[in-house]
Amino acid sequence: MNIQNPNEDQILDRAINGDEEAFSLLYQDNVKKIYSYIYYRTGNTYEAEDLTARVFQRALKHITRYKKTNVPFSAWLYRIAHNLVANWHRDNQRRKEVPIEDHLDLGSHTDIPDDQYEKKQEVEVLLRAVRKLPSDRQMVLILKYVEDLSNKEIGDIMGKSEGAVKSLYHRTLLDLRDYLDEK
């Protein structure tokens, strides 16, 4: 994630003033990131699409009240996504398992090579363990590995200092190891 460049800044200004075309550009820049984050948090494509749509509908509704800071615009979207996912988890006690086939774009078990099948199984076990973690720790892992963000960028999104993110990340890895050992 880049710190807002002048061009992005102008687009954001236009979007805040109600320019739909500018909002469309912000949407195009961020939709894949937000979808990916929600997909890893919910575990299925249907919910990921539904919640992604809700994130951008909410963003569009409130964009005129958006207050510009040094934090990238995507941080605001991630926070909306984080809150919606939290509500979704609260409302859905019975959560569906991750359709890994969608994630890895693999065929059926019979027509995929053994190494890919093993990787699929490994991802499945890992994601089950990740979802046992508290939501802020899941967020750290997804932003760090899926979105490839630095601790500073993750801190901007989560409203924490770089040091706090580093410490949270360290504890998360140890907890994750424990969950995997339990398995």
Next chain:
Amino acid sequence: MENKDLDIEKKMDEKLEKLLQPVSPNSTFIANLQEKLVSRANVSIEYPNYLLIIIILGSGLAVGLILVIFINRIIRTLTGKNRK
């Protein structure tokens, strides 16, 4: 103990790096949502005119009250005449 933690951290880091990859949404979904967002922005929602509703209800109540008073007076006048 610290070395053990660092070793675990390193192994987990490598594992997560290898297994967690970005997931792309369906391109049709992206296009449809964009269209939906823009078209939604163009829809103007007309809220009911609450002032008009209040005026109509208020007028109705006032007319009703006047009618009740008027009918009451007529009845009183008629019954008063009958008593006399």
